Amino acid sequence: MTALTVDAVGVTLLERRVVDGVSLAVPAGTWLTLVGPNGAGKSTLLRAVSGAVAFDGSIAFDGVEVARLRSRDRARLVAVVPQDPARPEGMTVLDYVLLGRTPYIPYLGTESAEDLAVAGELLDTLELRALSGRLVTELSGGEFQRTVLARALAQQAPVLLLDEPTSSLDLGHAQQVLELVDELRASRGLTVVSALHDLTTAGQFADHLVLLVDGRVVAQGSAQEVLTEDLISAHYGARVRVLTDPQGGVVVVPLRPGRSARDIGGVA
Numbered sequence: 336m337t338a339l340t341v342d343a344v345g346v347t348l349l350e351r352r353v354v355d356g357v358s359l360a361v362p363a364g365t366w367l368t369l370v371g372p373n374g375a376g377k378s379t380l381l382r383a384v385s386g387a388v389a390f391d392g393s394i395a396f397d398g399v400e401v402a403r404l405r406s407r408d409r410a411r412l413v414a415v416v417p418q419d420p421a422r423p424e425g426m427t428v429l430d431y432v433l434l435g436r437t438p439y440i441p442y443l444g445t446e447s448a449e450d451l452a453v454a455g456e457l458l459d460t461l462e463l464r465a466l467s468g469r470l471v472t473e474l475s476g477g478e479f480q481r482t483v484l485a486r487a488l489a490q491q492a493p494v495l496l497l498d499e500p501t502s503s504l505d506l507g508h509a510q511q512v513l514e515l516v517d518e519l520r521a522s523r524g525l526t527v528v529s530a531l532h533d534l535t536t537a538g539q540f541a542d543h544l545v546l547l548v549d550g551r552v553v554a555q556g557s558a559q560e561v562l563t564e565d566l567i568s569a570h571y572g573a574r575v576r577v578l579t580d581p582q583g584g585v586v587v588v589p590l591r592p593g594r595s596a597r598d599i600g601g602v603a
């Protein structure tokens with residue numbers, strides 16, 4: 336189990352401050368989700384946490400600064416599902432998933448039986464077994480997104496960063512993937528930080544939500560605290576109705592102009 340702390344972090348790209356003064360605490364075994372409009376800095380913040388972009392301030396895993404970790408050690412600690420990963424030419428699904436085992440394979444060595452077993456189990460869990468010999472360049476968007484998640488989970492790192500991990504998935508696969516991540520969080524104490532556009536889904540799965548706008552945190556807390564009609568209207572320019580489902584979950588419903596909240600019925 337590994338906790339993450341982000342303290343006064345800023346990222347400057349092309350002389351523009353795209354993340355500015357962000358501080359977050361993510362206790363081990365919890366799920367934090369970043370929400371916010373396009374260009375808010377969610378991906379850039381995740382990239383800083385994974386050590387993929389230079390930042391100022393401090394990012395630490397159980398007190399160890401990410402900047403001080405060697406890349407192999409970092410890969411054992413943090414697995415990443417990027418928003419738009421490249422599809423390597425000529426690589427099969429199985430070989431792509433096995434890339435997740437790289438931090439465990441000795442230099443100049445080959446994968447062990449355990450590496451193959453870990454990859455095989457993930458192919459089954461994510462319904463990719465039938466595609467294992469297919470080239471990743473020949474998959475649908477959703478099939479590739481599940482392959483990318485399988486590669487990240489094969490890393491067996493205690494911290495998982497997910498950047499829009501369900502953007503290409505149908506409703507059933509999106510639920511399956513997020514439930515799987517939550518199951519791993521509960522059973523193995525995985526610490527999860529994600530960026531999600533679907534606010535209802537964000538509220539359903541995260542313990543803690545952070546609303547990022549123009550690189551800064553403008554609100555954070557529970558779904559009830561962050562997913563309010565006022566905050567969504569102010570920062571997304573969207574007209575929504577926020578409802579509460581019978582289990583106490585927050586449901587964000589976009590409103591068409593000229594329709595009142597009563598027209599959509601609802602549960603609150």
Ligand SMILES: Nc1ncnc2c1ncn2[C@@H]1O[C@H](COP(=O)(O)OP(=O)(O)OP(=O)(O)O)[C@@H](O)[C@H]1O
Nearest residue numbers: 348349353371372373374375376377378379380530
């Ligand atoms: N490599 C880059 N060079 C310069 N500017 C960049 C680069 N990558 C991102 N940006 C800018 O940084 C800002 C934050 O981008 P980022 O991708 O982090 O936002 P985001 O919240 O993830 O957005 P989205 O919801 O659209 O995915 C944007 O204004 C973007 O144009």
